[in-house]
Amino acid sequence: MDVSELVDRTVRGDHRAIARAISLVENGAPELRAIMAGLAPHTGRARVVGLTGPPGVGKSTTTAALVAELRARGAGTAVLAVDPSSPFTGGALLGDRVRMQRHAADGGVFIRSMASRGHLGGLSWATPHALRVLDAAGFAVVLVETVGVGQAEVDIARHADTTVVLCAPGMGDGVQAAKAGVLEIADVFAVNKADRDGAHATVRELRQMVGQADRAEGEWRPPIVSTVAADGTGVAELLDRIDAHDAHLRRTGELERRRRARAREEVEAIAVGALRERLADVHGHAALDALADRVAAGGTDPYAAADTLLAAVADAG
Ligand SMILES: Nc1nc2c(ncn2[C@@H]2O[C@H](COP(=O)(O)OP(=O)(O)OP(=O)(O)O)[C@@H](O)[C@H]2O)c(=O)[nH]1
Numbered sequence: 001m002d003v004s005e006l007v008d009r010t011v012r013g014d015h016r017a018i019a020r021a022i023s024l025v026e027n028g029a030p031e032l033r034a035i036m037a038g039l040a041p042h043t044g045r046a047r048v049v050g051l052t053g054p055p056g057v058g059k060s061t062t063t064a065a066l067v068a069e070l071r072a073r074g075a076g077t078a079v080l081a082v083d084p085s086s087p088f089t090g091g092a093l094l095g096d097r098v099r100m101q102r103h104a105a106d107g108g109v110f111i112r113s114m115a116s117r118g119h120l121g122g123l124s125w126a127t128p129h130a131l132r133v134l135d136a137a138g139f140a141v142v143l144v145e146t147v148g149v150g151q152a153e154v155d156i157a158r159h160a161d162t163t164v165v166l167c168a169p170g171m172g173d174g175v176q177a178a179k180a181g182v183l184e185i186a187d188v189f190a191v192n193k194a195d196r197d198g199a200h201a202t203v204r205e206l207r208q209m210v211g212q213a214d215r216a217e218g219e220w221r222p223p224i225v226s227t228v229a230a231d232g233t234g235v236a237e238l239l240d241r242i243d244a245h246d247a248h249l250r251r252t253g254e255l256e257r258r259r260r261a262r263a264r265e266e267v268e269a270i271a272v273g274a275l276r277e278r279l280a281d282v283h284g285h286a287a288l289d290a291l292a293d294r295v296a297a298g299g300t301d302p303y304a305a306a307d308t309l310l311a312a313v314a315d316a317g
């Protein structure tokens, strides 16, 4: 499949082409430039919904239940699991696959795991690129599952239009641990495993957190939905809340603002990556090491050294 065929087929929603395009994203393939150029006119329609939360909170189960609900409502849906906590052959993902099997035969659903922190050391454009592929392929909704540890949940909020943060009772300091950055990124809270003891307390705790946050007039107040993803309870309401947030984003112009911020980061990530490559090309490691030695020895200052680097790249350009 050459690039233009890959683009054509992806835009027509051919699952094999979509999978191939995402593999090229994962591998940082040189064809990406041409592929993204071909896909660009077909992007800008998909709604991106991120799901994050601590390991085992029920992200995959909730994702599967949301897929079922979205399909029942007639929306083409793609699922992107970014950096799944279990390896591809591992038990959990296999479990996910079993859960997802009921959707497998459904042409309107595409499911894919993706590694974004591979050998190239954090391809910050990998997730946005994969989202572009799925958007161009015509899925109305793309669900992105990322495990919420440290930076990952903040990252997903940067890529998603709507971010769902999952909590569950009996996960000890789940809410507490999430507290740090979670209030800023959550558009909707789901308290999953509501069939378990302590669910009410978790909801109460969250409600208090949400209530304490400063909020301007008309600003979105993250709703809290109780779910039992395992049997689908509350999932329709969760989707209603996600839809309500989408309506809010469109009404307030916040959707364009979020998407612009996202595109800006993507462009910057590509530019910075290209600059880093050109620095290495122009200077090689030896030249950079020599400059570093001079800075370390106090022979020059780091700004002057950086100027030297950048000047050589500009000359070479
Ligand atoms: N009791 C109960 N168990 C649930 C519910 N939802 C999910 N589980 C179970 O919780 C476990 C973890 O669910 P997953 O959906 O794999 O959780 P996850 O957040 O995707 O996990 P990682 O991807 O490994 O971080 C599984 O054994 C599920 O069957 C629920 O609503 N109630």
Ligand SMILES: [Mg+2]
Pocket: 059, 060, 061, 092, 096, 145
């Ligand atoms: Mg999972």
